[in-house]
Each structure stands twice: as C-alpha cells, then as structure tokens.
Amino acid sequence: MLQYKFCFLVFVCLHLFCPDLSAQNSAVTIETVKNLTQQSCDYLDETNYEKSLKKSGLALKYAFDLKNDTLIARNYNIIGINFHDLGELDKAVFFYKKALFYAEKSNIVSLKTMITSNLGNLYFFEKKMYSEGITYYKQSLKFGQQQKYQKEIAITNLNLVWSYFKIGNFKEGLPYLQYINEHQNDLKGKSDDIALNFLNGMYWSHQNENRKADQYFLKALSQNKSVDDKQDLSYAYLEYSKFLDKIGKHEQAYDNLVLYNKITDELFNKSKLKKASKAGISLELAEYKRHIEKIENEKTSQTQSLKKSRIIVILFILISFILLFLIVTLIKNIGLKKKHNLELLEAKEIAEEASTLKTQFISTISHELRTPLYGVVGITNMLLEEHKELSQSQHLSALKFSARYLLSLVNDILQINKIEENKVVLESLTFNISDEITVIRNSLSFLAQKNNNKINVDIDEAIPEYLIGDKLRLGQILMNLVSNALKFTKDGEVEIIVKLNKIEGSFHYLDFLIKDNGVGIAAVDQNKIFEKFVQVGRKDEDYQGTGLGLSIVKRLLGLFGSSITLESDLGAGTSFSFVIPFEHDPLKTRKIIENIEVDLTSNDIYKILIVEDNLINQLVTKKIIEKNNFICKVVDDGFAALKILEKEEFDLILMDINMPLMNGFETTKRIRLLEIKTPVVALTAFDKDEITHEAVSAGMNDIIVKPFEPVKLFKILNYLITESKSAKNAG
Structure with a gap:
C-alpha cells in the first residue's frame, strides 16, 4: 500500500490556522478551539488516539457552540482519521462524511480536497471497494485543481494511476501517469520516485515494451532505501518479480519475490509491535x-x-x-x-x-x-x-x-x-444508529468467520446522527436476526440495511432490512418460525439453537407497535423487514457530542473495596478495577468487610449479594448502621428487577449485573464517588 494514504494528515495541520475562519464569537474563543484542534493533531501524530479523540471531541463541542462549519468539518475529519488508524472503518466513513458535509457548507476547498482523498484511500485500500475509491480520488482531484494545490494534485494522480493499474485498467490510468511524468517534480520525495518508476515499469510491461519496463523497474530499485520507502520498495520487488516471470526469467523472478516477502515480513513485524505498543501490553x-x-x-x-x-x-x-x-x-x-x-x-x-x-x-x-x-x-x-x-x-x-x-x-x-408477564417497559435513550449496528457486527464477527460470511452495512445518510428510543431492545432484535442469518448462510453475505421511511413530527420512521443469501425457508414453515422452540429445516451438521430468537423478535417488535415481514425462497436466501419510529431531538445533540471521547478514566486515584466470595470473580473484578488505575482491596465475606471498614476508608464498595455467612443486603444494612456513608454498588448475577427494592431498602446506591461492560462500571463509579465527595464537602 502506498505511503500517500495518510499524507493528508500533515495537510490538516498546515491548514488549521488559515485566515478564512468565520468567527462567530470572540477571537479568544476561536483561538481556543484552534489550539485544541492543533493539540488533537499533535496527539494523532504520536498515535495517542485516546487523547487525540478527547481533544477533538472537546473542540467539536465548542465549534458547534460557535456554529463554525470550518472547525466542525476539521474536527470531524480528525476523528475520522483516528478511527481509520484504529481499523474502525465504518466509524471512520461516518465521520469523514460528516466532515465533508460541513466542509461543503463552509466551502473550504482545501478541506474538501483532503476529506475526499481520505475517503478514497479508505474505500480503495481498506474496503477494497475500488470504484468508490476511484470516484472519491477524482472528486479530490477536482477540488485540488480549483486552488492549484500542485503537490496534492500530483499525489492524487499517483493514487489514481495505482488504482487503475491494480484493477488492470491501464487505458484509464495512462492519462494520469502521463501527467505525473510531466509534473514529477511536484512530488518532491524519494518514496514518490520509487512508486512512479515501478508504475511506469508496470505500464511498459503491459505494452510488452520489455526493455523500457526493465529500465524503470531497475531505476525504482536503485533509489536510496530509507525506512519510509520500505512499503513502496516491497511493491517494486513484487511487480518486478511478476514482470521477470512474464518474460521467462524465472530464477530472477523468484529472487525478487523473496526480497518482497522479506520486506513484507519486516513491515508486518513492525506493525505488530506497533499495535502491541498501542494496546499497552505489560503482562509477563x-x-x-x-x-x-x-x-x-x-x-x-x-x-x-x-x-x-x-x-x-x-x-x-x-x-x-x-x-x-x-x-x-x-x-x-x-x-x-x-x-x-x-x-x-x-x-x-x-x-x-x-x-x-x-x-x-x-x-x-x-x-x-x-x-x-x-x-x-x-x-x-x-x-x-x-x-x-x-x-x-x-x-x-x-x-x-x-x-x-x-x-x-x-x-x-x-x-x-x-x-x-408484561414486565418489559421500553426506555428512552439517546443513541447513534451507526454505532449500535457496528457493535452488533463486531460481536458477531466470530460467527461470520466460522461460516466464511461477510456482513455488509448500508445506513441512509438522511437518518439523523442521534435518535431517542430503546436502543437495548433494538439491539436485541437486530442481534437475533443477524445471528440467525449468519447461522444459515455459508460462504455468503448478510446485509443490514436501514433507510428513512418517513418523518411525522419529531418521529423518524426507520425501515430495517436484514437480508441473506443462505439456505432459505420453505413456504410451509414460514408461519411457524416465530413460535417458541421451533426449528425448521435443520440438519445434524447445522448450528443448533434454542428456537427462541425469532419469537423474542416478534414480541419485542410488538412493544414498539411494529410487526415483522418475511420473504424467503429455498436456496435463494431470506429477508426480514420491519419499521420502528424513533424520536429526534436536536437539543440533546450538544450533550451527546461530549461523549465522543473514549477515555473514561479519571485523573483521581480512588480506593475501592470488593466484597466477593468467588475467587475467579475476585480476580476478574480486581483486574478490571486496577486497569483503570484504582487502588483495590478484596475481602471474602460480609464480616471481613465490616472489620476492614473499621480501620480503613474507601471511596466506594462493590458488594456481591449471594455470599455465605452474611449476604450483601445484610452487610450493607450493618455498614449503614455504623453511619458509614461510602457508596455501595451491588455487583450481582441476579436480574436487576428482582432485587431493586431490597437493594434500595438495604441502603445500596446502584446495581450492576454480571457480566457487565467495564465502561458502564466506571461511569457509575465516577458518578457515585464524585457525588459522595461533593456531599461530604458541602456538609
């Protein structure tokens, strides 16, 4: 892959402080946002994604306050680059397109050039969606020509040559190659020389001009090989190997292929070490x-x-x-x-x-x-x-x-x-439909890989960024339908398609379609599959399930006031569709944007007491807590908890419910009798609805059901500890 893919990251920082910003507020406020944006760029250069996202999220909030489309577009683009680097491609596309939308509103040509080039790189090199990638490259080239950004034009032309040659379309790629050959000084880099020469070699090889092709390949391989040139050099060896094999020089072709593999292995190992460094692996x-x-x-x-x-x-x-x-x-x-x-x-x-x-x-x-x-x-x-x-x-x-x-x-x-038993009540939560579907797709990746399936997602851009509704029940519906499609599809595709059906007042009606090209369902069985414990068309080697999934889907959709439609043919696949209305409230958008930052850790070091009798659960909970830089102590039962609380103070107590000697409710009651006001959170495997009344009566502050998401745990911990400290200071 070419090194020009992320060249526009430097371009971001070069244009951060151009004078075309339309100040909506005071100069000091604009300067603050610009400084935050610059800091986000600096952290991104250092691959410190957490801090980069945190700074850009804060800058984005202020930019919305100022209604400054240029700053909004720049920060959306930085967030997109972060997720691009982290491999979260769907999130990257989402934020890039948001950035392009606001760049169009601000009409900053440099921004539009940069963002469309980023989209071209993502679609072509990462998603392998070549036609989409080429379309964005051409759009970027069009924007760049408006302002005569010579270097950016040259790089985009080079990417277009590489794109067309990679898919074997030398005729379409030739005009762009001719432009680069005439303006190669605009590239101004050794890496670009290697790429340009082996691309010329590829073209003359295609034209059967073997002498010219050989000269260009040798020229590419003779350049000074700096560390930054390794990627392009590896491709030069690979293409030269193909050329030598074509003209019958098989031994030389093999030698060049060995050199390609050697460089590729080195780059892979460095990439692996870099990823390990990002993750912060420290366990011996x-x-x-x-x-x-x-x-x-x-x-x-x-x-x-x-x-x-x-x-x-x-x-x-x-x-x-x-x-x-x-x-x-x-x-x-x-x-x-x-x-x-x-x-x-x-x-x-x-x-x-x-x-x-x-x-x-x-x-x-x-x-x-x-x-x-x-x-x-x-x-x-x-x-x-x-x-x-x-x-x-x-x-x-x-x-x-x-x-x-x-x-x-x-x-x-x-x-x-x-x-x-009519115990399910729909909740009103603010959520992003793209994020929710990405989580579902990632959680089912193992099942998709098992049957060699692909999961494709298509979300209507007209859908608002944030909606209000019961995202948990929606997630259950989609999880059941997508997992069901993956189980009965092999070597195929499962599509998740969400379109905006209509708008009535503040409600947006979303049309969901889950489609696969698997085994299908016979017509005689289609009326039975929504019943409990029904499994149709199963063979011994098929995936075995409970037969509850589609029954749950039908009942949950009933709570939304919706119904499900099924279309299926044996051997051709199955599709399920339904429509759910969600509310859209732009006033809540500002608060939600603040949650874009992914680092939920606290700068303060809190002291946590874990009361848990299960040794494995002690290990897991302690590891999760200490990973967030908290100080943690563990005791086995309620009596031990009371004893240690007489000697030490803690910021919060995580209390198991089902313990020998004395359960969590009784332990909490005794803690409150000692006039200890430390927040107590029940960490239990019981269903939350079953113990809420007794937990509140005992003096507990909140309940977390195991297994839980660590992010949810830390949100509750930070909130309760902050609230407790504020109450203590006020007293």
Missing part, C-alpha cells in the same frame, strides 16, 4: 502461565454448564406444559361446576404457586449460570486485551463465543418470561 509470560490453568478449568466448567443448559430448557418446557394444563383444567371447572368455588379457588392458588415456582426457578438458574460466566467472559477478555498476539487464537475465540452463547440462552429465557 510467567504471569500468563500462572493464569492459563485457571482458564482451562473455566473452559471445562463452561462446557459442563452448556450441557446443563439443555436440561434447563427441557425443565422449562415441562413446567410450561404443567402450567398450561392447570389453567385449562381451571377454565373447564369454571364452566361446569360454578358451585365448587372453593375447589376452583384452591386450583387457582396451585396455578399461581406453579407460576411463582417457574419464575423463581428461572431466576435461580440464571444466577447460578451468570456467576461462572462472569469469570469465563472476564478472563477471556483479559487475555485478549493483554495478549494481542492471542487475538487470532481459535481456542480463545471459541471459548468467548461459547460463553456468550450460553449467556444469550439465559437472557433469552428471561426475556420470554418478562414479556409474557
């Missing part, structure tokens, strides 16, 4: 060896739990049939023997007792499964975060996927139970 090999045995034990435990889950499903079905039988009997008795009111009342009590028993049974089983799953998911994430070299391990990926599958099974059963 000895520490990994001490934990691997525990991981294997957890893996065995997880396998056993998966077997037990089948028994749970069978028991759940049996209880449901018993309950159904009792209700039918009750109705029959009411119709036939009204005089036996006492007997009917007793039967009703039995039915209610059975229903209560079912709820208690599901709650208990879910708690017993979530506790070990917290350890499995937590330690697996620790290994993947701290040992990036293990990210390709099939064993760890399989372990993580299996744990999440078992957790999904537990959640599905609980979800069905809650919907049937």
